[in-house]
Amino acid sequence: QFHTIKYEDLKWDESLGQGSFTRIFKGEKTDYRDGEKHTTEVLLKELDPDHKNCWESFFEAASFMSQISHKHLLHVYGVSVHGDKNIMVQEFVKHGALDLYLKREKSLSVSWKLNVAKQLACVLNFLEEQSIIHGNICAKNLLLVREEDPSQGISPFIKLSDPGINVAMLGKDVIMHRIPWIAPESLAAPDNLTHECDKWSFGATVWEIFNNGNPPLQGWSLEEVKLKFYENKQQLPPSQWTELADLIGQCMSYDLAFRPSCRSIIRQLNSLVTSDYEILHATESVTQ
Numbered sequence: 001q002f003h004t005i006k007y008e009d010l011k012w013d014e015s016l017g018q019g020s021f022t023r024i025f026k027g028e029k030t031d032y033r034d035g036e037k038h039t040t041e042v043l044l045k046e047l048d049p050d051h052k053n054c055w056e057s058f059f060e061a062a063s064f065m066s067q068i069s070h071k072h073l074l075h076v077y078g079v080s081v082h083g084d085k086n087i088m089v090q091e092f093v094k095h096g097a098l099d100l101y102l103k104r105e106k107s108l109s110v111s112w113k114l115n116v117a118k119q120l121a122c123v124l125n126f127l128e129e130q131s132i133i134h135g136n137i138c139a140k141n142l143l144l145v146r147e148e149d150p151s152q153g154i155s156p157f158i159k160l161s162d163p164g165i166n167v168a169m170l171g172k173d174v175i176m177h178r179i180p181w182i183a184p185e186s187l188a189a190p191d192n193l194t195h196e197c198d199k200w201s202f203g204a205t206v207w208e209i210f211n212n213g214n215p216p217l218q219g220w221s222l223e224e225v226k227l228k229f230y231e232n233k234q235q236l237p238p239s240q241w242t243e244l245a246d247l248i249g250q251c252m253s254y255d256l257a258f259r260p261s262c263r264s265i266i267r268q269l270n271s272l273v274t275s276d277y278e279i280l281h282a283t284e285s286v287t288q
């Protein structure tokens with residue numbers, strides 16, 4: 001169900017780090033079309049050889065990404081298998097993962113953050129309309145295609161990456177590391193994800209975006225402490241911007257029925273007026 005790419009048509013450049021059970025590299029792929037040789041800059045996502053038993057789930061994530069296309073969905077060119085190497089070949093996204101970008105760029109405006117949250121809500125709505133569950137929405141899986149350039153009136157542009165290996169295939173400890181992005185009901189049933197799970201994760205991701213990339217529950221290192229967060233039905237610290245805190249709180253409802261529809265999420269984001277909050281925010285930073 002997706003394109004296979006010949007190993008010899010791939011070239012590895014520098015390593016760019018790793019995801020869970022995967023390593024990522026900048027690279028190039030070569031195509032021969034109408035007698036011409038074309039090289040394209042790509043991201044090579046390699047499954048760790050000692051997790052090759054997850055190869056089906058690894059490629060399943062790739063295939064769902066290539067079955068549908070959307071401007072805010074990462075493009076996957078195809079896969080390549082060579083010996084015990086399983087490689088997913090993705091479009092290379094210029095500015096990389098959003099979690100690192102948020103940590104690096106300390107003075108992103110409220111309207112920048114709201115713009116990115118709206119793009120995520122838009123692709124979430126598209127996935128729901130296509131009856132596709134992502135299962136791993138978080139800032140680390142958002143990729144920044146274009147930075148903003150206020151002088152040119154250019155706003156940021158993000159794409160949602162593949163979900164990686166299905167959370168049900170991962171060990172208990174990896175599932176625990178996904179607290180609080182993973183919906184509480186999914187802890188017990190990771191193989192039974194729903195669209196409501198993606199909405200919970202959306203809430204945690206918007207919280208991340210508005211907290212300069214500080215992961216929620218940062219410093220809550222011990223797993224049992226993180227479990228308490230769910231057992232005590234706790235919420236993430238609310239933003240001073242009450243309308244935003246309300247939306248995040250709705251998405252991160254412990255009762256699935258209370259989580260808003262994507263339409264409602266988009267409507268609420270569009271009604272968040274940045275002007276007054278931005279002025280308040282700016283004056284705060286000045287007066288502090």
Ligand SMILES: N#Cc1ccc(Nc2nc(N)cc(-n3cnc(CCO)c3)n2)cc1
Nearest residue numbers: 019043090091092093094095096097140141
């Ligand atoms: N310095 C730097 C730099 C690093 C990376 C990119 N580009 C890129 N393109 C992609 N298609 C996917 C990713 N990517 C990043 N982290 C993950 C794992 C979590 O999903 C995936 N990065 C660009 C610049």
